[in-house]
Amino acid sequence: MLLRPLSTFLFLLLINLPPHAYCSELQQLLTPLLSAYPQQSGAYVLEKGEEALLARAWLADRAEQSIEVQYFIWSNDNIGTLATESLLRAAERGVQVRVLVDDLMIDAPDDFLLALAAHPKIDICIYNPQHKVGTSKPKRVLNIFTNFRGINQRMHDKTFIVDGQVCITGGRNMADEYFDYDQKYNFRDRDILLIGPVAGEIQTSFEKFWQNELAHPVEKLLKDSTQPGPKRIKEIYRELHDYALDKDNFAPEVKQALADLPDKFKYLIDNLVWDQPAFISDVPGKNSGKQGLGGGGRTTGELADALRGAQKRITIQSPYLVLPEGGLELFRELISCGVQVRISTNSLLSTDNLQAFSGYSKQRKDLFEAGIEIFEFKPQPAIQKELIERYAKLEKQAPIFAIHAKTLVIDGKQLYIGTFNLDPRSANLNTEVGVIIDNMQLAGIVEKQIERDIQPENSWHSATETPDRRAPLWKRIKLGFWKLLPLEKLL
Template sequence: MAVKISKKIAFVLFGLVSMYVIYAFISGVLLFQFAEPNKGSHTVEDSQQFYSDELSKDRIVLLEDRYESGLARIHLMENASDSIDVSFYTWHDGLSSDIFFSTIVDAADRGVDVRLLMDGIFHHLRGDLKEIMYAFSYHPNIEIKFYEPFDALRPWTWNNRLHDKLMIVDNERAMVGGRNIGDKYFAPEGYKGASNDRDLVVLDTDMRNNHDSVLKEMEDYFDYIWVHDFSEHPTNERFGPNDREAREGLATLRERHQELQELHSDMFNQDVDWLDKSFPANKVSFIHNPIDRLNKEPLVWKGLASMAEGASKSVLIQSPYVIPTENMMEHIHLDEVTSKEVSILTNSLSATSNVLAYSGYSRVREDIVDSGLEIYEFQGPSESLHGKTFVFDDRVSAVGSFNVDPRSTFLSTEVMVVVDSEEFAEALTNNMEDYMKHHSLKVAQDGTYKEHAYVQEEEVSLGKSGLTWGLSLVTRYFLYLI
């Protein structure tokens, strides 16, 4: 009798689990293939909106070097006097996160108001890092929210992630780029597994009239997401047994900050002349995706497409993943892209750290070359590219979090800063061309590489090749989610 009851319970449980899996697959996967992008009141004008003949009061600093970019974040937080607003996709445990977390607490202890907005699924503040969430929530000057936390009952919310990487300090300076917080993004030369990315810092040189600065648009955007229904405070963070853990966590972070200042004194209290490092700009613009569920109206992609259509000489693109699907191409008029040169810099299979994304790219790789575009693949193999950058006609540039793939186009929040500046465009182009000429190979029409004087094709392990090929058999049906 007991055996029969156990079998019935097992059968019922199996049935419920099976029903849930089917429900999750339909509403969390298949639904996105058929859902039309939301059409809002947003409009994307022609590319001329990003140009100006007058000089802007906003100036731009380029942060290319990994280590320098980490120091820049420390300096910005150390010198904050009123507010720090930060949004990030993910964090990785290590020295970099220790420095970032402890410096945030140090700023909050000085009276700076800190708001942290993180993706609700991929924030990684779990396990040993959960005490940091408690500590932040307990501090009176730190407020923390998660964008679209995991909701088992609504699988359609799983795919719309917060992919922004944005820091705004005192409404005077803002950093935008593609770096998450982790050692591989800020490691010095020689770090195995390093991720090469790119950030820029926007400086408002005249705070007497901040409405004329792009920083006002960036702060408005952050405020909008912060108060949005999709952004939630962590649950159970201010009461119960977590109070003790929170106090201990704060004490640990304060001690850690003092320890880090002693061990790595060269990383703190730097004398940085931001103005001296900056480039002038005719105009600085800010574009972002709308805050919607399911498939979004692809505003960032439309803006970038309009600039590609408006370019007459050259288009230079860097993206770690390149997966231009049919749905994406519907928003760009290829007959209006008349640039003589369109070049793409991306990762090779040997360099990529994301074989899932590469499996999608591998299916369209030769098609891209056949269309007349030039592809240069960074060979690595101990480093990979993670920067997201566009340069049009050696004048207008875009830097931020947007990857050339369906996920950035239709699913995730994304931010890009568009800069009308020949000097800044030249600096970007020089850095990207250095990767292309000295560390990459050009893809031929048959999918092989063209010969290079000294850059060799890096070997790929049989396991990585096999995994990529196997994944490509599956991802071909789900490119809209990659």
Template sequence: MIRIIRSDSFCTIPEKYKLNWHSAWRAVLAGMMLSLIAGCTSLPVVDRFATEAVPLSAKTTLGKIAQDSIPAPELSGFRLMPLGSFSLDTRLQLAHRAEATLDLQYYQFQDDETGRLLLRAVADAAKRGVRVRLLLDDFYTSGSDTLFLGLAAYPNVEVRLFNPFCCARDTGQISRFALSFGDWSRVNHRMHNKLFIADGAMAVIGGRNVANEYFQRSMAENFVDVDAFTVGFIVPPLQELFDRYWNSFSAYPLETIAKTGLSKEQLIAQFDDRTGPKTTPPPDKLGPNDILGYGPIADDLDAGRLGLIWGEAYVFADYPDKPFESKAGAIPLETSVTYNVVEEMKKAKSEVVASSPYFVPGARGMKLLQGLRDKGVKVQVLTNSLAATDEPIVHAGYSRYREDMLRIGVDLYELSRSRLKMNNRPFHFGSSLGRLHAKVVVIDKHLSFIGSMNLDPRSASVNTELGAIVDSQALAKELLNIIDIDRLQSAYRVRLSPSGHGLEWLGADDEQEMVLKTEPDATSWIRLKLWLLGPLIPDELL
């Protein structure tokens, strides 16, 4: 049994202070007042049992397929999944076919059609006797406690929250942070990892959270992303990393944080209703193959043999206590994902190609880029444009370094929401807004990083991350093809203006080159806002 001790008491808010504030500034002021009055930054003293992953067994169908598919014990197999529809189907197939265990770890797990669909599949697995462990970062759980408590009410299911907020659990992010006023340095650190493991045999890694927009199911906006299905040598280390987080001092059993007056039977009934067909429609039928030519993973699983790209790989994740031992802006720890990826980049001999939705090099990153360019290494980066990003303040941090990066010869490309909409390939987004979310690096056309890490200070020293380095020319080629689709067809190339000061954005439509002098697709208001606020935000907070 592990005993977690964070404080002497659990935060409770006197009923007379539970006001319904309708504006953001009032919520902040109220939260500051309440945190001082009620001591709302404390978490409970918790006892719970440590558990461990169940290793692969050929007694399960997935385990037998994995063992039969692996050509050599030191190799790992991968299938990249650039299409959200195929990526979601892979997770559902693993949940439907699991016979022993499901271990899920996510930064965001939304209460929408996609989230409920996957929760339904997980609950059905638990009813078959599958042991389910779901570890969620607490940042995006506001208003969803009852849904997850419903899942946890099933036999064979346990849900834990990483670094939870103590109070205002149903009132939105502003109130939650406000009520953590005295503990902001703790709640600012988040578990950004994404991981899905079935029967100790097969896993999904990468950058996708669980929400409609990560699987191309949103009518308003969708993310350009990529993750990977994997088996082989890499899976046991992934299980060990999951256990490290699951049994950490920062992982709290859900029921110790989220409170309800409902019985288990009532929670399950409510969960069944919320995840039923009326509120959780199935996804559209998959096409015969994705953009890389792969069919649905179900075809391989039905045939009992996996068609994958094989290579040597190693996986790493930040220690769970990294956020509480490392200060924002600190030098990345040698155990961190950022440190390991940067060390591989330093060894590059010919080229480094990176895709990162949030790209803030900072002083240390500029030193790295300068070192690569001094060696003659070509450096190419694809990131979001100002109009495409969902984090404009982070873009302000990136924009400080654009001219300096261009002067040393870094090739910069920015995803354009208008060019993405005009792309006539069937897997793109039509009228919805597209944003880049893929977090990958390819080094010297044979070494690939796939994971949750952004190339920014938050990933380096504030959040925890998970990722894998894979040595395979074939996988690197596919990853470069995916990046090139967006770089060449849906992005602007950024260059210095002829005067040497200021920027220009280059694109081609109908074989005609166009040159823009201002941030593409961005309104005057957002440009002014970034011009005013950008200098005020230090890199280490981005």
């Protein structure tokens, strides 16, 4: 295994240093910055997976008071395990840790969740438990028939908040493939690091979810499960620590990356752009539910309003492209007024979601006729050589890449980075978060990244070529099956 040890070592330097070494380092960095920009927040776009992982690792080991974590997916793979271990270490030095994870994709064993929640400084809640945690198979089936909207209403938020002053939000979940560490399939994703007042706003949003009736403590959900005793709890903690400290996986290039870690984070701090980003988020539950699978939400409304203000061009990157009700009409109106609309999305070859692609496939002709320019990402784009710093070592078995970034740039001066996919599920069912920043520097940086993604060596321009025919036969057959089903409102 090549990728597995690499991600392990990104945490190793932090593990081996004494906790007191970092007792005030974060505040030493933040205090002069927050004093110099009292009414603004600093922002830095995290384009590379390694960079996004390093930022989280650095912050987790320097938190002094609290860490709040909110994710749609938290896997028990290499990255997920190491991230869990870093939170456990933070709790063991006295940091209050709260973790809120959606129920749909969680795969941690019951005793593992209960052992972590048993720590006096760790609290874990599960959002809208309809599928897995504490839910029997008969109950899951019953939920489909008695609460169909409920089982489809998920918390898609992704936030990582440290001491109420620093936050990372964006497209990445907590799993290997979101940080370029999966050997077979990785996502082209994007996060944003935020420092200052906006982090407090994001913490307030987290608190609303945490206090909501849809958030259930794991202890209550698993009260009927076999409870791990003190010996088993200590064993689980020891296994986590031993996993992260395994020195059999050392590699020279990783040692150097770890040695450079403090300087790398200082680079992020030195390159912050200071402005007044606006945090946008949905309420728990998304909407009242009275409109069934529809209903919209706060994020949907604010993004639609932002689009209506476009004068020249709109550049979007979204892994899924299934326009919700009213979306096609909005883009037609904008294009008729002279606004250029470009969308970067996945091709059939790169997509991880055939159901969503089936919805796009049904709409594709209408999108073209409306004048929308669509660029479908290649599974092995030239850009991956730049996204993965260690690409030379992986070239012979380079993984498939797919778009997962959720980004909007308007007129080259307004930027949105968040969790919102351009589909009905994000518009009406899943709760979403993100930030909108009116800043030409940041918007320009991101737009250039998307423009690089849509170059011919990285994407097919769907107006001139239909890349579906390049996909394997089995994938095209599956796509045909999904297109037969009326799934649009759930995509």
